[in-house]
Amino acid sequence: MVWKTLRSSGAIPWPTRVIAPETGCASSFDVILANPPYSIKQWDRAAWTQDPWGRNFLGTPPQGRADYAFQQHILASLTPKGRCAVLWPHGVLFRNEEQAMRARMIEQDWVDQCDLIFGRRSIVLEGAGKCSMVSDLSEPVIFESSIIRVTLDPEKAVPKFVFEWLRSPKGAQQITRIRSFTTIAGITGSDLKKIFIPAMSISDQIATSNELASLRNSLNEVRNRQNANLALKKQALEKLLGGNNVY
Structure with missing residues (x-):
């Protein structure tokens, strides 16, 4: 009306x-x-x-x-x-x-815990439509016009599942599809509504998001160990060769 x-x-x-x-x-x-x-x-x-x-x-x-x-x-x-x-x-x-x-x-217009935040526009193409999920808040936070806030219906969608799905290759394809670029890259709220998330029960969404988060944490641990090993290798070579320009 x-x-x-x-x-x-x-x-x-x-x-x-x-x-x-x-x-x-x-x-x-x-x-x-x-x-x-x-x-x-x-x-x-x-x-x-x-x-x-x-x-x-x-x-x-x-x-x-x-x-x-x-x-x-x-x-x-x-x-x-x-x-x-x-x-x-x-x-x-x-x-x-x-x-x-x-x-x-x-x-x-305070942002609430578990809200999804999307970059509305960005000078970098990949920045437009980038999604983040609000975690624990120690104080009220106000969102600005350069982002789009999405509050999901908890009876239909689990924020963590939607967040993880949007980070997947298929989710990234959906964001790319609605992204436009003129002088800067951007997305609109009306186009964001056109993204279809896979229909799953709440229990399946919770299980899937937990599994994806666990896999992501495991990958991060592997990357951290790799970075630590590279740093140790560099230190060993610098000590062995007596220089500080080893890469």
Whole structure:
């Protein structure tokens, strides 16, 4: 469902047409496209501080700029997986009196444990689409626009399995297929959705990912021993030959 925000007045009331009659509660929307009026000054700021729908979860904007009241109204109208596109002047990104509200809004995009992170763009071709999995977090981490965050449904997919599969030759082929290159390499979220992961039960995904991780750890141990042996060989040759330019 798409809701286009129209000019509103007063305390930015929730329009009657978006109140679900069966519950008396506000309806929510999958997609919202909005072009609110910029920086209106005549609005009921006092009423917003006691908003009955709890839309002031980021704070109360200054009297002379109601922009973040509209923004919170839009965010509060989204479904859990809803999206919105809002046309705003650049000032909403920089004005000092709205700094705290901006920070709270950014904090809603914290990265969570087991999220998959994809490189959105890179000057190196192989960097675009490179996948990492978030491990244990000691503090909240915010993701930036140069990456794509994917949170999987735990009832359908095991993050570790998807991560390991994307590192496999077949997974790498899928990333290569959606990767584009102009002045820089990049992938898009819409193309990322086109990647099909093998359908397996949750128990099989867990078993497969654990086996792959174990094999990968064994390979890393072999590489580490090889590197250690090469270092010892170099030291022995340097000692034997009395020089330090042995390769």
